[in-house]
Amino acid sequence: MKNRYDVIVVGGGPAGSMAALKAAEGGASVCIMEKDRDIGYPVRCGEAIGELGLKQFVDIRPNWIAATITEFRLISPNGTKIDTEFSGQKGFILHRRIFDYDLCTMAADAGADVFTKAYVNGLIIENDIVCGIKVNHLGDQKNIYSKIVIAADGLESRVGRWAGLRTQIRMKDMESCMQYTVANVPLKENRIDFYVGQEYAPGGYLWVFPKGPTTANIGMGISGAYSKDVNPKKLLDKFMEKNYPDVSILTSMCGGVPCAKPMKDAVRNGVILVGDAGHQVNPMTGGGIVSAMKGGSIGGTVAAESIKKSDYSKSFLDKYNSILKKDFGDTHNRFYKIKEVISALTDDDLDGIAKKVSKIPEGDRTLTQIFKACVMKKPSLIFDVVKVFAGV
């Protein structure tokens, strides 16, 4: 490990690897510090991703794909099922263990040094400028200097806070999740299932994502607004007992998803926040892999430019805030408002909407048709959604 890099990336997830890749391609000397022993493990993710989102960044490799998805099923609180085919695109359930590892390998091949078991436990700040990190690497405590630190340290990010950024998330915007990866489960391999309603996942949803003919990620996330009174593990266990009593649980994990508005300001002198650390998850779906890759790419590119210009100041790095805002920040703000509208729907509303939609022939179930049915069942929705798009 050298004692000085142009760019230090904290965290070896999708955001960190993309940031390191872009910064290295832009000519900077780069390293990634990852606290875990392995890149890509443990996996804390449902692993679902859209083909179009993924393709923007990388050529998709077959060994990343556990299942290819062409349909989804929505199950309302009273059990009404709505089946819809994706039109014109498909999704994947990834093997994130392999995917994250390969992304990091690409960053290394572009010139980034990668260190695992490297736990970043502080920043070096001089005259209000972040100029490095304090790291415990394999038991040795070191100070490593940099021009830019990219915080890609995920949900539990502390780098942003150390740099003086407001990274707190309101309790109601933090989804508490529990997931099992199970075997011996009867499935339709090309379909993902979502269950909604108070019984399954208050303020969120429960998912069944196939990972092959007989294995799946089955998990659920509930809004933080309920997490004082509701235990996600108990809800998931109840669901498993009722629906999949004979499966074997191979892995269990719990985690949080920050379903907040994106941070308006994710930079300081010498610091850029990317991915979950910068609240870049799609707040409506909880999906964060693509936006982490996007945030990481933009962050790494801006970092490389700042190195070339020898300007690591907040005012130069503000460029990152404005590119993000135009790219997906404004859209995520809109998704946040739609999430608020959806989470105010009662179980009766959801059942009523599901009944209406189930009457539309399966081949005609486009998003517009579904939206029309929602509005017919609950006309006040149109006002809420118009408000969202009008930005009021």
Ligand SMILES: Cc1cc2nc3c(=O)[nH]c(=O)nc-3n(C[C@H](O)[C@H](O)[C@H](O)COP(=O)(O)OP(=O)(O)OC[C@H]3O[C@@H](n4cnc5c(N)ncnc54)[C@H](O)[C@@H]3O)c2cc1C
């Ligand atoms: C239960 C669950 C299900 C999900 N399902 C989906 C899904 O189906 N599809 C989807 O798109 N998204 C999903 N997400 C969200 C998605 O996993 C994240 O948005 C995505 O992983 C964010 O990538 P990242 O690189 O920002 O952070 P991460 O992938 O979390 O990577 C952060 C890395 O930083 C490291 N790190 C943290 N602190 C330090 C430190 N101090 N020093 C060194 N290293 C550090 C961590 O070990 C970690 O490797 C899910 C999340 C959860 C919890």
